[in-house]
Amino acid sequence: MKARGAVIHEVNGKWQVQDLEVGEPGENEVLVKVMASGLCHSDDHFVTGDLDVPLPMVGGHEGAGIVEKVGSKVTRVKPGDHVATLFIPACGTCRYCAKGQSYICNNGAGMETGRAMDGTYRFHDSDGTPVGGVTRLGTFSNYLVCHETQTVPLPEDIPFDVACLVSCGVATGYGAAVNGGVKAGDVVLVMGLGGVGANAVQGARHAGADHVIVVDPVDYKQERAADFGATASFASVGEARPLIDQLTNGQGVDVAIITVGRVDGDIIGEAFATVGKAGTCVLVSVGSSELSIAVSPQDLTNFAKSIQGVMYGNCSPVGDIPRLLEMYRRGSIKLDELVTRRYGLDEINQAVEDMHAGRNIRGVVVHEH
Numbered sequence: 353m354k355a356r357g358a359v360i361h362e363v364n365g366k367w368q369v370q371d372l373e374v375g376e377p378g379e380n381e382v383l384v385k386v387m388a389s390g391l392c393h394s395d396d397h398f399v400t401g402d403l404d405v406p407l408p409m410v411g412g413h414e415g416a417g418i419v420e421k422v423g424s425k426v427t428r429v430k431p432g433d434h435v436a437t438l439f440i441p442a443c444g445t446c447r448y449c450a451k452g453q454s455y456i457c458n459n460g461a462g463m464e465t466g467r468a469m470d471g472t473y474r475f476h477d478s479d480g481t482p483v484g485g486v487t488r489l490g491t492f493s494n495y496l497v498c499h500e501t502q503t504v505p506l507p508e509d510i511p512f513d514v515a516c517l518v519s520c521g522v523a524t525g526y527g528a529a530v531n532g533g534v535k536a537g538d539v540v541l542v543m544g545l546g547g548v549g550a551n552a553v554q555g556a557r558h559a560g561a562d563h564v565i566v567v568d569p570v571d572y573k574q575e576r577a578a579d580f581g582a583t584a585s586f587a588s589v590g591e592a593r594p595l596i597d598q599l600t601n602g603q604g605v606d607v608a609i610i611t612v613g614r615v616d617g618d619i620i621g622e623a624f625a626t627v628g629k630a631g632t633c634v635l636v637s638v639g640s641s642e643l644s645i646a647v648s649p650q651d652l653t654n655f656a657k658s659i660q661g662v663m664y665g666n667c668s669p670v671g672d673i674p675r676l677l678e679m680y681r682r683g684s685i686k687l688d689e690l691v692t693r694r695y696g697l698d699e700i701n702q703a704v705e706d707m708h709a710g711r712n713i714r715g716v717v718v719h720e721h
């Protein structure tokens with residue numbers, strides 16, 4: 353069937369909005385009418401080449417929509433269901449899913465190729481050239497076909513432009529704090545207040561942190577930090593340091609969560625130096641694959657510090673996404689406040705520019721059909 357989507361054709365290129373042909377769903381696959389897609393910074397790493405993926409590729413992995421059609425063996429969802437897309441499958445039966453670690457589901461292997469699990473493509477352009485979909489999704493297209501294990505049913509009263517954010521940024525940020533080791537009474541540093549960082553702040557407060565300090569160079573982000581529960585905000589770690597010293601008797605924070613747009617070894621080193629003894633550095637952000645973390649091995653051992661990577665907030669999204677949405681319904685987690693601006697698909701490059709300029713906590717593309 354025909355679809356319209358935003359495609360990246362070359363490293364450092366612009367998103368090109370174009371017609372696409374979407375294939376029929378296979379026996380375990382689902383055709384989703386995508387209603388809304390968040391602009392998650394992770395997509396930008398395909399554009400810059402930090403994440404080396406085959407191009408062309410339909411962007412977007414933070415989606416919500418309606419199931420249009422299902423393959424003969426699909427059991428998780430049915431036509432008409434509202435769904436969130438999962439950028440990592442949650443098969444439920446691999447070794448990791450079985451242990452409650454769906455964030456590292458074995459069926460995520462090969463997702464960077466943008467091809468379906470059987471190795472074939474679900475998108476083609478109008479002259480028949482195969483086009484990948486980011487993380488086997490491609491939510492910048494108004495229709496997509498994905499494996500049923502990359503969907504989770506949603507309650508119908510949740511607006512799509514809110515629900516889409518839960519499928520990546522909210523689960524990732526909230527989980528980074530709650531599953532990353534924040535405990536009651538902690539002093540927590542969150543580095544970078546975007547769609548993920550804002551939720552790390554909310555998660556840290558829910559986990560019982562006494563102080564959550566946000567560091568972000570953009571004035572607007574510093575102003576918004578308190579909306580999500582931050583107790584203080586600064587432009588840099590250096591500016592935050594006197595308060596951190598005052599709150600921790602000079603020891604350093606208990607947990608530092610890195611949610612900047614693009615991470616490098618120096619940022620990890622700065623976070624590591626800011627956590628105190630037995631403290632944890634939680635790394636959420638994506639960067640290049642270079643081997644360079646500026647960390648003292650002696651400090652790591654002598655002060656019993658940890659560096660903890662988290663993927664998908666170390667959540668099991670089939671359980672955690674509905675739970676987060678119940679919390680939103682009860683008013684205990686803020687989601688509407690995350691959406692700074694909505695865009696039409698044709699405005700996608702403006703949306704990306706606004707993201708880079710720090711004008712948005714989260715921008716959302718609202719699809720037409």
Ligand SMILES: [Zn+2]
Pocket residue numbers: 392393394395413414520521
């Ligand atoms: Zn994302």
Ligand SMILES: [Zn+2]
Pocket residue numbers: 441442443444445446447448449450454456457458459
């Ligand atoms: Zn699995």
